[in-house]
Amino acid sequence: MQDLVNIFIKSIFIDNMVFAYFLGMCSYLAVSKTVKTSVGMGAAVIFVLCVTVPTNYLLENYVLKEGALVWLGEGYENVDLSFLSFIMFIAVIASMVQLVEMIIEKFSPALYGSLGIFLPLIAVNCAILGGSLFMQERSDDITNITEATVFGLGSGIGWFLAIVGIAAIREKIRYSKVPAPLRGLGITFIITGLMGIAFMSFMGIKL
Amino acid sequence: MSEQQEALFSKKNRKLLSDPLDDNNPITIQVLGICSALAITVQLKPALVMAISAGVVMCVANVIVSLMRNLIPSRIRIIVQLVVIAALVILVDQILKAFVYDVSKELSVFVGLIITNCIIMGRLEAFALANKPWRSFLDGLGNAFGYGWILVAVAFFRELLGAGTLFGYPVLENLGLYDMGYENNGMMILPPMALVTVGIIIWIQRWKNRKLIES
Numbered sequence: 364m365q366d367l368v369n370i371f372i373k374s375i376f377i378d379n380m381v382f383a384y385f386l387g388m389c390s391y392l393a394v395s396k397t398v399k400t401s402v403g404m405g406a407a408v409i410f411v412l413c414v415t416v417p418t419n420y421l422l423e424n425y426v427l428k429e430g431a432l433v434w435l436g437e438g439y440e441n442v443d444l445s446f447l448s449f450i451m452f453i454a455v456i457a458s459m460v461q462l463v464e465m466i467i468e469k470f471s472p473a474l475y476g477s478l479g480i481f482l483p484l485i486a487v488n489c490a491i492l493g494g495s496l497f498m499q500e501r502s503d504d505i506t507n508i509t510e511a512t513v514f515g516l517g518s519g520i521g522w523f524l525a526i527v528g529i530a531a532i533r534e535k536i537r538y539s540k541v542p543a544p545l546r547g548l549g550i551t552f553i554i555t556g557l558m559g560i561a562f563m564s565f566m567g568i569k570l
Numbered sequence: 571m572s573e574q575q576e577a578l579f580s581k582k583n584r585k586l587l588s589d590p591l592d593d594n595n596p597i598t599i600q601v602l603g604i605c606s607a608l609a610i611t612v613q614l615k616p617a618l619v620m621a622i623s624a625g626v627v628m629c630v631a632n633v634i635v636s637l638m639r640n641l642i643p644s645r646i647r648i649i650v651q652l653v654v655i656a657a658l659v660i661l662v663d664q665i666l667k668a669f670v671y672d673v674s675k676e677l678s679v680f681v682g683l684i685i686t687n688c689i690i691m692g693r694l695e696a697f698a699l700a701n702k703p704w705r706s707f708l709d710g711l712g713n714a715f716g717y718g719w720i721l722v723a724v725a726f727f728r729e730l731l732g733a734g735t736l737f738g739y740p741v742l743e744n745l746g747l748y749d750m751g752y753e754n755n756g757m758m759i760l761p762p763m764a765l766v767t768v769g770i771i772i773w774i775q776r777w778k779n780r781k782l783i784e785s
Contacts, residue, residue: 385761388604389688446664449682450656457649486648489605489686496679544776545769547784548601552769559762 367513370504374517378497380490381525381555382562387490391526392551401530402523403477404485407463409519411485412494415459416515417508419452419495427451428502452495460486494518529555578704586708590716592779596689597720598772599782603689606680607721608764614737616676617725618718623666624684625714627658631690632710635698642699651694652685659684689713724767732758 380386387408394404425431427448432439464482468475475482485491494515498505505511532554541550596602606624610616634654635642642650663681666674674681684690693713698706729735734742734754742748757763776782 383761385605385608385764386683388608389602392601392604446660449660449663449685450653453652453656453685454649457652483648486652487686487688487691489683489688492683492686493679496682500679542773543783544773548598549769549772549776552765552772556762556765556769559760559765563760563762 367510370510370513371517374514375521375524376562376565377568378518379521379525379562379565380493380518381522382559384493386493387488387522390484390488391522391529391555392548395526395530395533395551398527398530398534401526403474405519405523405526407482407485408488408490408522409516411456411460411463411491412515412519412522413512414463414515415452415456415491416494416498416518417512418455418459420498420505420508420511422451422455423448423499423502448496448499452492456491456495457486490518490522525558528558583705583708586705587712587715590709590712591719592716592775593782595716595720595775596692596713597717597768598775600689600692602692603687603717604768606683606687607717607724607768608761610677610680611721611725611728611764612732612759613676613729613735614722614725616673617721619666619670619673620677620680620684621714621718621721623662623681624687624690625711625718627655627662627684627687628690628693628714628717629707629710630658631655632693632698632706633703635694636701636703636706639699639701647699651691655690655694656685689717720768720771723771724764727767728758728764731755732763 378384381388381391390404395401423431425434427444429443429445430440431444432442460483464475467482497518498511498514505514529551533551536550536554545553590596594600597604597607603624606620610620631651631654635651638650659682662684663674666677666681693709697709701709726736730741732755734740734748734752742752758767
């Protein structure tokens with residue numbers, strides 16, 4: 364239980380997808396013009412991460428890594444398929460997003476309408492692939508599927524916090540006197556930098 | 571009506587190469603490819619390797635998708651594009667691991683993240699699906715240069731001010747700036763300063779080119 368809480372807090376604040384690793388920046392900058400769209404996008408990212416990280420964890424441990432295919436038979440001990448990781452992870456992500464899109468369309472057409480084009484675009488959000496790749500890289504910290512799910516959930520929540528935060532700030536600065544060349548994109552970069560500095564205060568925390 | 575054979579480097583084609591350098595820069599105007607522009611610009615060498623790798627994938631993917639453009643059904647086009655890009659990135663990753671292993675270790679997950687580099691997907695969707703192979707190649711090349719120069723610019727300042735070196739070569743030490751009292755600015759090496767540096771580049775770019783200012 365202690366491990367799970369550690370992973371959860373670590374992935375939200377200390378290893379924040381946006382401020383520590385700059386993943387998902389494109390949609391972060393493009394979708395954060397209003398808080399409403401940011402909340403929708405953030406929620407979708409949390410959901411997709413929660414589903415794809417454990418699935419890719421299973422794939423990694425039972426198919427891809429060295430010696431993973433041992434359950435097929437003794438002779439498969441030395442088979443190392445990890446070079447296929449990228450294509451397998453992205454295939455899982457693309458299909459999961461397609462599945463999520465179909466489920467949302469069936470059960471909540473209103474939500475589907477409001478998310479619009481952003482739902483399929485989540486497939487190429489680097490935060491999603493990044494989540495799976497980090498899970499693969501940190502195999503000593505993440506040792507079972509529950510931990511993988513908690514890692515996915517935490518990473519998603521961290522991204523959600525970041526995008527809703529910047530959207531709220533952007534809504535407010537619309538009425539401020541920003542120099543013309545900095546208006547819009549430029550000032551958003553600088554503010555994100557400042558938020559990054561603020562999140563650095565979590566850096567030294569050892570859990 | 572017979573089609574005029576357009577010169578290989580006609581004015582329209584040259585525009586494809588020059589637009590992404592300033593007017594339609596993938597990072598500062600199209601807002602694509604930001605993640606890698608911030609994450610691996612701590613030093614010049616990985617930034618250059620990343621720019622070249624992503625550039626190669628950009629050009630080749632553009633050509634391949636453009637050649638297939640009439641065969642891809644619209645419903646599955648994202649999956650087809652992702653497969654093309656992923657295959658190319660696996661190739662590039664293996665080449666990097668073989669020839670520049672130390673840099674590929676530094677780039678770690680970010681080589682894989684070239685797959686989700688929005689510039690590549692963005693240009694495939696916006697250009698390669700509707701244009702001929704040679705023009706798509708030029709578009710990929712132009713965007714690769716536009717992306718590359720921003721990466722090199724940010725990495726230049728971050729490495730110079732943050733560590734006093736360029737490509738590992740101790741420039742500031744040889745210029746005698748340490749004796750004058752300059753200390754390595756540790757802040758520049760940290761992630762937030764990359765964001766501020768790009769913000770300043772955007773500021774300068776829009777100040778020089780007034781028509782890029784957002785209303």
